[in-house]
Amino acid sequence: MGRSERIFCFEAFDVTDPLVQSAERLYEQTQHPDERIPWGWIARSIKGRATWRPGTWGKHLLVATPEEHANDPAHLAGFAYGAHLPGYGGYVSYIGVADAARRRGVGTRLFGQMFKVLAADAGAADEPLPFVVWESHKPGPGSTEADWKLWEARVRLFDRVGGLWVDGLELQTPNYASENGPPVSLQLFVKPIDTLVVGFDEEKVKDIAAGLLERVYRARPGDPMYDATLPPGCHPRLRPAKDAARRREPEKKLALV
Structure with a gap:
């Protein structure tokens, strides 16, 4: 082509x-x-x-x-x-x-x-249409370099189309390959459409994740997937999609005593 x-x-x-x-x-x-x-x-x-x-x-x-x-x-x-x-x-x-x-x-x-x-x-x-949301699987420990390169390419695409990364939250979803398998942990991305970015505060972001769990995955409060996604003390926020490409957060330097 x-x-x-x-x-x-x-x-x-x-x-x-x-x-x-x-x-x-x-x-x-x-x-x-x-x-x-x-x-x-x-x-x-x-x-x-x-x-x-x-x-x-x-x-x-x-x-x-x-x-x-x-x-x-x-x-x-x-x-x-x-x-x-x-x-x-x-x-x-x-x-x-x-x-x-x-x-x-x-x-x-x-x-x-x-x-x-x-x-x-x-x-x-x-x-x-307030927003469009989607998920993607981020490589974890033990993933290959090819896996990370693919993830970085996806994140660049998400950034190009105006997607924002939901930091501080990992969506737990069903494992379709195995009925008894562990949940699949996914990163969440949001593109604001008819709602300004400033309207997506912490509570709004939580509502988006909760709505996706309830309406798509039929999970409600009390369900292990729901509670693991939105545990007490969860503070999600929107960040540029490119920030999701980091393989780990920069280590904080300890102050010398």
């Missing part, structure tokens, strides 16, 4: 479309099994678009292709899956870019188009 080619980004409506089948393969290649819902759930949401009405979850599968190969599944550049949650905001669940399409602005294009379709859903329901 040449650098001069435009990227088409559009919604898929037919589960039998070869581009959707290609998106399924890319989904399995780019998303960690622990974080991956069954593809059948996504396929059902595609079928449901024909009967969608404002006021219900608006789920979208977007596909990205180079202009000259817009209908060729072999040239699928990327995909994004997200939803508008009425009375809450927008949620980008998954985004993946094909290896051959990296460094072409595909991720930025997918995020930008997803923001637009989520805003359209909010507008259809005659409500604002």
Whole structure:
């Protein structure tokens, strides 16, 4: 794919479309099994678009292709899956870019188009879109250098699209690879849309995390995932996305006595 080619980004409506089948393969290649819902759930949401009405979850599968190969599944550049949650905001669940399409602005294009379709859903329901939220897995101790490089590239993308990192909070989510496996710990990112950044104080950020847990993961106070995400003394705040790329916080120097 040449650098001069435009990227088409559009919604898929037919589960039998070869581009959707290609998106399924890319989904399995780019998303960690622990974080991956069954593809059948996504396929059902595609079928449901024909009967969608404002006021219900608006789920979208977007596909990205180079202009000259817009209908060729072999040239699928990327995909994004997200939803508008009425009375809450927008949620980008998954985004993946094909290896051959990296460094072409595909991720930025997918995020930008997803923001637009989520805003359209909010507008259809005659409500604002205060923010769009998404999660991502940060490498931990024992991770490879390749894992860290991939994380740093993701964070640069999040920064480019206007995402802010929620510092001081780790979202605990279900382990989809193992029903009895430990929860998956994810970093949270927020892009303000119709609410000014100054409106996202500590309590607002907590509300965003709580709303995501309750509405997406069906976890409420008293649930181990909920309580581990929002323990007493939790003080989350928004910081530039690029700050999430730090492998560890700078060590504080002890004052000499």
